[in-house]
Amino acid sequence: MKYLNKPLKKCLGFALALLLSFTLILSSGSATYASSIQRDYKANVMAPLGKITDWNTFKKQLITLKNKGVYAITTDVWWGDVESKGDNQFDWSYYKTYAETVRASGLKWVPILSTHQCGGNVNNSDSNSDKEINIPLPSWLWTKDTADNMQFKNEKGKWDKECLSPWWSDIDKQYDELYASFASNFSQYKDIIAKIYLSGGASGELRFPSYNKPLGWNYPERGELQCYSKAAISDFQNAMETKYNNISKLNSEWNTNLTSFTQITPPTDGDNFFINGYKSKYGKDFLTWYQKVIEKHLSNIASKAHEHFDSVFNARIGAKVSGVHWLINSPSMPHSTEYCAGYYNYNTLLDQFKASDIDLTFTCLEMDDSNAYTKPNYSAPKSLVINVANLAKSKGIKIFGENALTISNNNQSYQNCAEMLYNYDFSGFTLLRFGDLLKSDDPTNSELNSFADILVKKPVPVTFTLNNVNVKDGEKIYIVGNGWEMANWTTGLYPSQLTYKGGKATATVYLAEGRNYEFKAIKKDASGNVTWESGNNQSYTVPTGGGSYTWNFNK
Template identity: 35%
Template sequence: MDAGRAAGSIAGVRRVTTALAVLGLVLAGTGTAQAAPGDGPVPPGPVALGNPEFTANVMAPLKVTDWAAFEADLATVAGYGVDAVSVDVWWGDVEGAADNRFDWAYYDRVFATVTAAGLDLAPILSFHQAGGNVGDDYTSLLPPWLWEKYAGVTHRGVLLGPTGLQHRSEQGNHSRESVQGWADRVVMGEYRDFTRAFEQQYGDRYADEVVEVNVSLGPSGELRYPSYNQHDDGTGYPTRGALQAYSPLAVRDLQESVLRRYGSLAEVNRAWGTDLRSVDEIGPPADAEAFFTGLAYRDTQYGRDFVDWYNGSLVDHGERVLRTVVATLGGDFPEADIGYKVPGIHWQMTHPVHPRATEVTTGLVQTSVDLDSWATGHGYQRIVELANRFDGGAREVVLHFTALEMDDQPGPEAYSLAQTLVGWIGDHAYRAGVGLKGENALAGGVQSNEGWDNIEEAFATWGYLGLTVLRMSDVASGTGQRRYAEFIAEYGPAA
């Protein structure tokens, strides 16, 4: 590392240290408990510098419609050193017409066009809906035959019916954006069939060009619940969102989980201070608003148990789907890592009434641990360490985290600590030995110098190993192109 780069890295660490001191004052002002002395971070620094595991990728459009513009953008980004293109492989597009009938014609063209430009492939097995989220300019629904196929199935004593695979929220609404994790064992064969069909179509043709296979684990391809999605009212940014644990399968799983933990209903009542007369009375919060405004989600045993189960269910869902994909791919695409994405849910973090509530409704944190402790990843320990459940496997599992371009905005209405959260995840991933890559959350973030400065700081300080930019067209001209080219020149293998 030359002296100028080293000085810049040290300056980045100093900036973060100052930011942490400021954050301490912010949290103190909201009444949030502080971490114990000696529990502070040791920023890992710019570990991507010259690292052979460094990757610089771009995201393709959700659906390519202008092929000439697509080819021109590919030539531009290839010219300044981008490695690979991340491409959503939409389940609803490929297998939407009929069960086990796959149409790969569009992806044949996309993959051929990308590789002809000298770029590698990072496909996403997109088991979620396109459309309805921020930045979506294309709609692809889950296969329509899916809901009917399993409507007559009984699973864990529950007749699924037409909505049995879907999340059900505290408002009583159902989401069709992805299949709920509590139905994994019902639909796992579908994920396996799709992955096998993908591997059979491209395993020989692009054995070396597929460098990572990302796996959709929820809405927007992210490991989360659809807590702020369009099926509910008044739950979007920057609200607390809505709990998604009210389907019959979810309730059944909660009841069984609680009984496994406590052994009997009498012990449940003793722990929770309740007088439940039947296991059927165990359930998610009957009044979700009071659950948050009264701080039961963190200050009562019932609340902590519920959130632990909710978070643990999400992580277990991630593990099940990832294991299925890894096993189905077998030895094909031998150079490919497996990736999963965790969103930066950065709002409501310093809210004066229910701090960190949106991270709870999305399922990302526990509240039974110290949310202010670096040792627990500020509640993200299980989400980050999901990658370590695959230690010793044939493939490395890497975590992708979003929001690298954002600033903290701790005041009303967002109550956001986006930049701080990027550091929390980086710190814990480094402690846990998890490979960590980053993304920008919003396309506009890579069209400004301020957004790139935040990305640079994340890499200089918090151990991020790779970047995938949303989207390719935003770094094919102007500020985005200039800054990404400079970034790659700094962190690439020749650095």
């Protein structure tokens, strides 16, 4: 946020602040300053997990969001609630009251058909409370078939009921009934339903439940493969028989001596597989098959959704892919966390999104690559987001963003989201979660103001130029400004954005189109004393498409 002369670029540590908050940096030396955010970009907010009990207060809160420029409220519609009484015994009354309240507020509504369990995972508690929300899948489901057919079984033999196994033969029938009932009951709300999300697996994401705390996983462990049920093993064997036709050909490719396809198993030692075996022909075949399971699942649920929703709501359908960012650069088992979740090849995964005509939402936009090459994380979320976003663009897939963890009192995280959104063709963003923006102990809604200034309204590039600049070692230059509804002056620009050559300093930031800002330039000596400032604060209304502003630095 500060203009610094080159020798002082190491002074970045405290650089974040609330105002010129659309600053976007890819990396020092590779910043992109030509916004490619989609013209129809919109910002949404994820609703509380638990049930609303005070509808009047909730309506007022929604109106507050609407007045800040938020487009829609995104809501989990829990299968465990609406069909809890029995097979095909639906009760939508709560969510109809919900939809009426959203309509009265002026916001749009984005329901998530949440066919996963709430409870036991990250972000499964409501903001401002330590109370975890627990909503299991309908209990009657588990009487339909055996655990081997309906549940996931991991490497260690533990069973998982967080979501239904895609290997269960009746899963499509259950989703078909749920989708049909939703379409029938909510057709009268098509005026407010802007989009419908499909839960594709654990935490509502298209993935295997590979990292699950109640089953013993801890960050940043790789998690567990989830294909050790009889149904999963049989599917793997059948897929390999279809591919190779005869066991001799498979043995030749895998360098094995099997006598039957029934001897094929998933990896028997997960750690050894991810250290030594995943690059083998067997490893590639296994990981390709493992991902194709969730690709096929997406194809099936998308087909059912299009069948029931397209003619009723005329709204886009979306699904979410988790930003599984840790261990990407692990020296011993790189990408193992992604592979356990089912993400082996993002290129073919996104091909399925395209084939299924499904919008993609990707998470972890708030993070950076600060732990990319250090123990124990080896985490590269920023690089991962860029990779997936570029793939989506190349395939003509609409991509939307979301934070993976709560953002609160952390403008750096907002800035990281902005950098991704406004440079990689994102069509929208959903903030996780509602309660962080509207806190009872924050009567001025400062968190909501920060969110609104940085991520809600479409930004445009604004270039600031200082002429006749003369900066000595130890001196610093700032562009400062009071942001929308911000009372105090605060630093505005990142040092690495500064282009300083021949006495001219130039920087480009992203600001909310049509909003009023005030700015001035300041020079401080090595002791932090102000030795020059631009004089009267200059007020600007950011024009359509952006603008350029110039000062003569005269001291």
